[in-house]
Amino acid sequence: xxxETFNLGKVALQSGATLQDMKLxxxxxGTLNAARDNAIVYPTFYSGTHAHxxxxxxxxxxxxxxxxxxxVPNMFGNGVSSSPSNHxxxxxxxxxxxVTLYDNVKMQHRLVTEHFGIERLKxxxxxxxxxxxAYHWASMYPQMVERLLPLCGSARCSRHNFVFLExxxxxxxxxxxxxxxxxxxxxxxxxxxAARVFAGWGFSQAFLRQKLDIEALGFGSLEDFIMxxxxxxxxxxxxxxxxxxxxxxxxxxxxxxxxxxGDFDRALGSITAKAIVMPGRTDLYFPPEDSAYEVSKMSNxxxxxxxxxxxxxxxxxxxxxxxxxxxxxxxxxLLES
Numbered sequence: 174x175x176x177e178t179f180n181l182g183k184v185a186l187q188s189g190a191t192l193q194d195m196k197l198x199x200x201x202x203g204t205l206n207a208a209r210d211n212a213i214v215y216p217t218f219y220s221g222t223h224a225h226x227x228x229x230x231x232x233x234x235x236x237x238x239x240x241x242x243x244x245v246p247n248m249f250g251n252g253v254s255s256s257p258s259n260h261x262x263x264x265x266x267x268x269x270x271x272v273t274l275y276d277n278v279k280m281q282h283r284l285v286t287e288h289f290g291i292e293r294l295k296x297x298x299x300x301x302x303x304x305x306x307a308y309h310w311a312s313m314y315p316q317m318v319e320r321l322l323p324l325c326g327s328a329r330c331s332r333h334n335f336v337f338l339e340x341x342x343x344x345x346x347x348x349x350x351x352x353x354x355x356x357x358x359x360x361x362x363x364x365x366x367a368a369r370v371f372a373g374w375g376f377s378q379a380f381l382r383q384k385l386d387i388e389a390l391g392f393g394s395l396e397d398f399i400m401x402x403x404x405x406x407x408x409x410x411x412x413x414x415x416x417x418x419x420x421x422x423x424x425x426x427x428x429x430x431x432x433x434x435g436d437f438d439r440a441l442g443s444i445t446a447k448a449i450v451m452p453g454r455t456d457l458y459f460p461p462e463d464s465a466y467e468v469s470k471m472s473n474x475x476x477x478x479x480x481x482x483x484x485x486x487x488x489x490x491x492x493x494x495x496x497x498x499x500x501x502x503x504x505x506x507l508l509e510s
Contacts, residue, residue, distance in 0.1 A: 176200045176223055176253065179284045187430070190270035192260070197280050198253040199223065199246045202230050203238030205289060212242045212291045214281065216299045216306040218489070219418050220410055222253050226303070228490045228497070235504035241295065246281045248302065250417035257354075257413035266413050267354020271420050274302075275430045278309040296320035296508060297446075300489045301458070302418070305330075305425045308467075311444040312427045320507050321448035324488035324500060325479070327459045328441060328467050329426035334458055338423050341370050345412055360412050367415070368407035372399045377455035377484035385482075389493060441470035447510060448474035449503050453487035477503060 181195040200223040205212060213236060215226055223245040230236045236243055247254040249272045257269035264270055285291045297310040297318050304326020311321045312328070330338075348363030350356055380386070386398040407415075427433070428440040448471060452464040461478045468476040479496055481487035487496045 176247070179288055181280055181283065184280065186270055186276050187273045188271045190264065192255065192264060192270065195255045195280070197246055197255070197284055199244060199284060202243040202245070203241050205242040205291070209289070209291050210293055211240065211295060212244060212285070212289070213295050214285060214297045214310060215243055215245050216277070216281065216303040217245065217248045217251060218299065218301040218303045219422055220251060220415065221490070222247055222251055225490050228492070229500070229504070235501050235508055244285065244289070246284060248306070248418065248421070249277055250414050250421060252411055252414050256411070257417050258411040269413065269417055271424070272417065273429070274306055274309050274421055274425045275313070277421070278306055278313055281306075281310070282314060292317065294318050296322060298322035298324065298504065299326065300324040301326050301485065302422055302425070305422070308427050311446045311448070312440045313432060315443050315445045318446045321444065321446040322451065322504055322507055324451050325453045325456050325459055325485055327463045329428070329437060330423050331463055335423050337374060337458070338419050341367055342416060342419055344370065345416065351412070354413050356412070361408065364407045364410070364412060365404050368403040369399060371407070372403040374457050375485050377457065377482050379455060379482035380484055383482065390491070438470050441467055442472065444471050445473065447507065449477050449507050450474055451488060451500060451503060452478050453483070453485055454478045454480050455482050456485045456487065458485050
């Protein structure tokens with residue numbers, strides 16, 4: 174086991190449900206210094222674990238564990254932290270309650286403050302749903318977050334994004350093997366179909382037009398790419414976990430909590446962290462237009478799009494070296510500012 178677990182005990186969620194013995198899995202990189210002022214929080218993304226975040230961490234990179242203490246908390250529902258697949262009855266499998274990103278960040282805050290005794294964070298960053306959590310951190314705890322670096326994400330799920338995710342859910346729910354979430358055998362047909370829905374969205378039209386699935390990623394054909402990259406990944410997941418994280422994504426909104434009561438502009442205005450907001454120019458999930466609006470409502474933020482045809486994955490773990498270097502340079506600039 175390459176991670177640690179923070180036992181949260183009994184947790185009251187935004188949904189009204191109470192989870193007994195809730196657990197937050199995390200991994201750290203580097204050493205917390207004596208002043209406890211060198212910490213970075215880097216939440217995971219949809220269906221990813223701490224291991225999938227390691228592409229942005231390393232010696233000679235901005236997130237250098239020789240210099241910083243990097244905390245990677247696993248999102249609830251990802252199969253490592255408390256999830257439908259690992260939580261005991263009565264909230265097991267399809268009965269696992271809805272968990273918001275607000276819930277996630279509240280529990281991450283407990284890890285950071287109660288377990289590590291950290292009062293200030295050098296930076297919070299993340300890709301995709303990790304970026305959505307980073308926005309939550311900066312709005313919920315502005316006095317704590319010094320710098321913010323969201324990669325290919327947004328402060329709330331847009332209506333268009335919501336509709337895309339409805340299309341992702343549908344194949345699972347109509348698979349006869351689904352059994353309302355209490356399946357004995359995984360709903361393989363539904364998972365394969367969901368993967369093919371996802372396959373049309375992760376990379377841009379230009380990426381496929383230029384056949385980078387073959388030329389850059391090394392697949393033998395478009396069908397090979399869909400089978401290996403998309404279906405191959407989805408078939409390693411638990412279907413209830415997939416749906417739990419989709420719900421958290423769809424209802425991700427930094428204003429949907431008692432702090433802001435739905436006032437999105439006020440939530441954005443509460444962010445005081447120095448920010449570089451980095452959408453992907455060709456991202457079909459989180460387009461730059463949404464990020465531009467968010468930056469316009471933040472007091473100390475710069476919009477710096479990733480000029481790439483790699484779509485959503487311009488800012489993620491399979492990004493090409495050019496995009497990784499561009500992101501790393503921004504992280505370095507932000508941390509040294």
